[in-house]
Amino acid sequence: MNRIKVQSVIITDNKVDISYIAEGKCREYLNFDEATFWIEYSIPIKNIPVSIAVIPFCANVLPLVWLLDATLEVPELDFAFYNSIEEFKKGYIKMYPTLDFAGKVQVGHLVNHNYDIQDQSAVFFSGGVDAFSTLIAHIEESPILLTLWGADVKHEDIGGWKMVSNHIVNTALEWDLETCFIKTNFRKIVLETALDQLVKKAGYGYWYGFQHGIGIISHAAPIAFTRKIRMVYLASSYTKGGQIACASSPTIDNFFRISSCQVRNDQSDWTRQDKIINICNYVKEKGKHVQLRVCWESEGGGNCCHCEKCYRTIFGILAEGENPLEYGFSYTYNDFQNICKDIRTKLIFNDVYIELWKNIQDRFIANKYLLKDKSEIDWIYSYNFEHINRTFYKSTIILLHKIHHFMSHVKAQLWRK
Numbered sequence: 553m554n555r556i557k558v559q560s561v562i563i564t565d566n567k568v569d570i571s572y573i574a575e576g577k578c579r580e581y582l583n584f585d586e587a588t589f590w591i592e593y594s595i596p597i598k599n600i601p602v603s604i605a606v607i608p609f610c611a612n613v614l615p616l617v618w619l620l621d622a623t624l625e626v627p628e629l630d631f632a633f634y635n636s637i638e639e640f641k642k643g644y645i646k647m648y649p650t651l652d653f654a655g656k657v658q659v660g661h662l663v664n665h666n667y668d669i670q671d672q673s674a675v676f677f678s679g680g681v682d683a684f685s686t687l688i689a690h691i692e693e694s695p696i697l698l699t700l701w702g703a704d705v706k707h708e709d710i711g712g713w714k715m716v717s718n719h720i721v722n723t724a725l726e727w728d729l730e731t732c733f734i735k736t737n738f739r740k741i742v743l744e745t746a747l748d749q750l751v752k753k754a755g756y757g758y759w760y761g762f763q764h765g766i767g768i769i770s771h772a773a774p775i776a777f778t779r780k781i782r783m784v785y786l787a788s789s790y791t792k793g794g795q796i797a798c799a800s801s802p803t804i805d806n807f808f809r810i811s812s813c814q815v816r817n818d819q820s821d822w823t824r825q826d827k828i829i830n831i832c833n834y835v836k837e838k839g840k841h842v843q844l845r846v847c848w849e850s851e852g853g854g855n856c857c858h859c860e861k862c863y864r865t866i867f868g869i870l871a872e873g874e875n876p877l878e879y880g881f882s883y884t885y886n887d888f889q890n891i892c893k894d895i896r897t898k899l900i901f902n903d904v905y906i907e908l909w910k911n912i913q914d915r916f917i918a919n920k921y922l923l924k925d926k927s928e929i930d931w932i933y934s935y936n937f938e939h940i941n942r943t944f945y946k947s948t949i950i951l952l953h954k955i956h957h958f959m960s961h962v963k964a965q966l967w968r969k
Contacts, residue, residue, distance in 0.1 A: 554578055556613055557625040561602045566593045568605045568774065577620045581747050582613075586740045594733040597774040603628040603663040604777045607810065610657070611770030612738045615762040615799075618644065619750060621654035628661040633773075636809035640766065643803035648754050648761075665811040669782040674698050674732075674772055679719050679845035681865060682787035685827035686818040687727070688834045690785060697724055698772060698784075701735040703764070704848070715854055719845055726841055734771050739763075756798075765800030769808050769815055776813040784813060788820035825911040828868040835874070843880035857883045860899050863891055864908060867932070871915035873923050892928060900949060901940050909937045 554576030562569040570589040574582050589609045597605075606626055610633075617624045618641065637657060645653050673690060677683045677697040687695070699720050705712045717733060724731045739759070747758035754761055765786070772784045789800050805817035819827065835842050846865045850856040857866070866876040866883075877883075883891070901909065916923070916932050941950060 553623070554620060555623040555625060556582070556617060558606060558609065558627060561605050561627070563598060563600060563602070563605050565596050565598045567591065568597070568600075568608070570606060570609045572609070576622065578616065578622050581616055581620075581743050581750065583741055583743050586737055589741050590737055591771060591774075592735040593774060594731070595775070595778075597778050600774045600777050601628075601663065601665065603630045603661075604665060604773050604811065607633050607773040608736070608738065608770040611766040611808075612741065612763065614641075614655075614657075614766065615644065615758075616742065616747070617655040617657070618653040619651065619655075619762075621652070623655065624657045626657065626659050628663055629657075629659045630773075630811055631662045631664040632666070632809040632811050634659060634662055636807055639807035640804045643801060643807065644762070646803060647801065651751070651754060665777065667777070667780045667812050669812050670780040672696070672779055672781050673783045673785065674775060674779075674781050675785045676700070676768060676772070676787065677720065677723075678704070679716070679723065679843070680787075681824060681827050681831065681844060681846060681868075682789055682819070684842055684844065685822070685830045686785050686787040688830055689819065691727065693783075694729060695785065696775065696779070696781075697729055697731045698775065699731065699733055700768060700771060701733060702737055702739060703768065707735070707737075712850075716845065719843060723843075732775055736771060738767055738771070760799060762799050765798070765805050765817075766808055768800070769805060772813075772815075773810045776810045781813050784810070784815045785818045786815065788817050788822070823911050824864075824908055825868055825871070825915055828865070829872055829915075831879075832869065832872040832874045845880060855881050857881055857887065857891075858894075860901070860905060863895055863899070864905070864912070866891070867909075867912050867929075868915075870923075870926070870929065871912050871919060873919060889928060892931070896931070896935070896940070897943050897945055900946050901937070906937050906940065909940075913937065 556572060556574045556578050559571045559573060568591045572589065591608060607630060610624060610626060613624060641653060673693045674696040675687055675690060675698065677687060677699055697720060701707065701713050705716055720731055744758055751758050751762060769784065769786055775781065776784060786800060786805055789798060800817060802817040802820045805815050808815040831842055834840060844865060845855065846861055847855040847859060848861055849859040855862050862881065866881055869876045869879055913932055920933065
């Protein structure tokens with residue numbers, strides 16, 4: 553039998569431990585070095601029922617169950633969540649028409665946990681542009697800030713997590729909000745490298761393309777039930793008009809249900825630059841202190857100021873007439889000269905990056921006569937981002953990557969023979 557079966561769910565004061573077994577193809581994609589699926593919360597969740605506690609595990613293995621046409625067996629499950637599964641599954645089917653999403657969920661006992669909602673919401677908050685813009689949009693609701701340790705910061709990176717958690721705590725103090733830190737091994741229970749191969753023809757890796765949307769959202773289930781939360785917001789991680797497939801999408805997230813709690817993929821109709829405008833305007837109007845944390849490259853939890861995403865955010869802020877040094881970025885004048893050089897001569901941009909930079913360029917042009925004199929960025933007003941990869945250096949790197957990919961494919965074919 554091709555299945556994943558929940559064997560036990562143990563709930564303590566602030567932790568959920570779920571043990572499970574897998575049979576058939578499912579065993580090839582689960583990491584049994586992790587004996588259980590576990591989540592630790594910084595606030596008590598001991599009174600939650602098993603049918604709520606099991607939601608995060610279910611959500612994190614559902615894409616795997618669908619792709620392998622497997623069965624997920626659960627002793628009991630929240631009725632609202634169970635009914636929402638087929639609805640958010642439709643988002644995956646529409647997003648990936650070349651893949652089959654089959655499989656089924658067998659539940660021993662469905663439980664209706666509807667509650668009288670309170671005037672309380674929650675926001676998944678990482679400290680990036682998307683998260684801050686969503687927080688600003690819903691600040692009047694005084695949302696709880698939910699932050700995961702184990703998503704982009706590994707458990708081994710103690711220093712990085714300390715910087716991240718301090719950043720979140722300082723933000724909460726600045727904005728008079730409550731925090732909830734969630735430590736989880738949800739990315740460790742699956743074998744991402746193997747799963748990347750399984751979904752290779754989709755063109756996206758398993759984490760970004762299949763797991764991270766509902767995988768993250770599901771961690772809110774115990775908090776939503778405990779606090780009788782009305783709405784959970786997950787900031788949209790893709791931009792208006794974008795064609796990229798992403799596991800976090802309104803077509804998926806907005807159909808996710810946790811008892812009486814709804815979920816919203818927030819500001820999906822905004823561009824990234826729209827969000828930067830929103831943040832900068834709020835800072836100017838309210839005098840709030842915003843320190844952005846956007847970097848994927850830094851292991852220390854800060855901004856490296858050497859990667860494309862840091863560069864993109866720095867320039868997005870500059871385009872609005874604001875100083876990136878006041879928004880969590882640290883660089884010197886000479887560093888900035890090198891940043892400009894890297895963008896034009898070294899960094900390779902994919903189609904998504906090109907569109908994002910064109911949006912930034914449009915704002916530079918729109919604000920040209922409002923910005924302070926910055927002769928070192930005059931080039932951006934007329935730069936053709938469609939041709940950004942056509943330098944000798946970039947063309948050579950792209951060619952070498954293509955040759956490497958071709959040779960790897962040839963070796964794989966010869967190995968199969």
